[in-house]
Amino acid sequence: MKITFKLFPLFALAFASTVCIYPQEGGAQDRTPDGNGKTLVVYFSWGGTTERMARMIAESTGADLFEIEPAEPYPAEYVPCTEVAKEELDNGIYRALKTPLPDISACDTVFIGSPVWWHTAAMIVQGAVKDTDFSGKTVVPFCTYAATYRDETLARITELTPGARHLQGLGLTRPSQNAVDEWLSEIGVK
Numbered sequence: 001m002k003i004t005f006k007l008f009p010l011f012a013l014a015f016a017s018t019v020c021i022y023p024q025e026g027g028a029q030d031r032t033p034d035g036n037g038k039t040l041v042v043y044f045s046w047g048g049t050t051e052r053m054a055r056m057i058a059e060s061t062g063a064d065l066f067e068i069e070p071a072e073p074y075p076a077e078y079v080p081c082t083e084v085a086k087e088e089l090d091n092g093i094y095r096a097l098k099t100p101l102p103d104i105s106a107c108d109t110v111f112i113g114s115p116v117w118w119h120t121a122a123m124i125v126q127g128a129v130k131d132t133d134f135s136g137k138t139v140v141p142f143c144t145y146a147a148t149y150r151d152e153t154l155a156r157i158t159e160l161t162p163g164a165r166h167l168q169g170l171g172l173t174r175p176s177q178n179a180v181d182e183w184l185s186e187i188g189v190k
């Protein structure tokens, strides 16, 4: 495992400009969120990359930000963190949140972001969103990753928000405002 994760930065360089536009249901006529409600960006970030992407989305959409934070922090060191994350994944453990998700009833659009952790969305993100009813909302998944399992992670966020309408997600290795803005324009949110 250590070897695998040590290779992630190398893969990240190789895939640095990779952008995922993940196909979701809905045609072009079904792409632009309607209504006048708020936009919220919900995200978890251990190392700061997903937070940067979340802030770029908020900057361009005027959205509010909500950070999913663990009640008990994850290990600060990389390898111990991967071990804890693997244990959570293997055993279906959803880490308790410091603060529950806010009331989303006034939101039309919710961006949900996670780092790729062990091939999928971090379990803390999965736990945070799985019991929230996103019916009638537009959900937009996003993620950051080193090299692999971008599409699976975006798909997992979509799967966890079944009542929502979904727009194309985006996965980035090194978030940039340009890439984010291009994507937001394509999905009609900016």
Ligand SMILES: Cc1cc2nc3c(=O)[nH]c(=O)nc-3n(C[C@H](O)[C@H](O)[C@H](O)COP(=O)(O)O)c2cc1C
Pocket (backbone or CB within 6 Å): 008, 044, 045, 046, 047, 048, 049, 050, 051, 078, 081, 082, 083, 085, 086, 115, 116, 117, 118, 119, 120, 144, 145, 146, 147, 148, 149, 173
């Ligand atoms: C526990 C853990 C598991 C990870 N698993 C993967 C993975 O399966 N695929 C991948 O490409 N990157 C993986 N990474 C790398 C992160 O997805 C990547 O560095 C991400 O941008 C980190 O986001 P953050 O800084 O917001 O935490 C993993 C990192 C950690 C800490």
